[in-house]
Amino acid sequence: MKEEEDEELNRLIAENDRINKEKAEARAIREQAEWKKTQLEILSEIEDALQKQQKMAKEASEEYYDPRPVKYQEGVPTRQKGRLFDRTLGVAQSTSGEEEQGEREVTKASGA
Structure with a gap:
């Protein structure tokens, strides 16, 4: 009777170990998939x-x-000579794209 109980106990322990190993493998696979998903989310946030x-x-x-400053002014001389090369007083700064667009609008208006 004691031997049968020992055999049954050993069989149950072995079966429990087998089930635990299967569950551990499934959990490892699931955690690996979750980690990959988390990595992709992190990388997409970093990329953004x-x-x-x-x-x-x-x-x-x-x-x-x-534009480059004009050393010799053409036309009517200005009254203020001290700031001839000061770029802050002259033409308002705009991007080169805005300048090209303004030139296109001027040519369209003069053509009409």
Whole structure:
């Protein structure tokens, strides 16, 4: 009787170990899938942040139309000579794209 109980106990322990191993393998696979999903989410958030930073840097470094100062003024001489080369007083700064668009609008208006 004691031997039968020992055999049954050993069989139940072995079956329990087998079930635990199967569940551990399934849990490891599930955790690996969840980790991959989490990694993809993190990487997509990082990529979005980098794209946002790149866009802001591109906008900040956009070239502005800033013509070279004219050393010798043409036409009627100005009264104020001291700030001849001061760029802050002259033409308002605009991007080169805005300048081209303004030229197109002027040509359209003169053509009409």
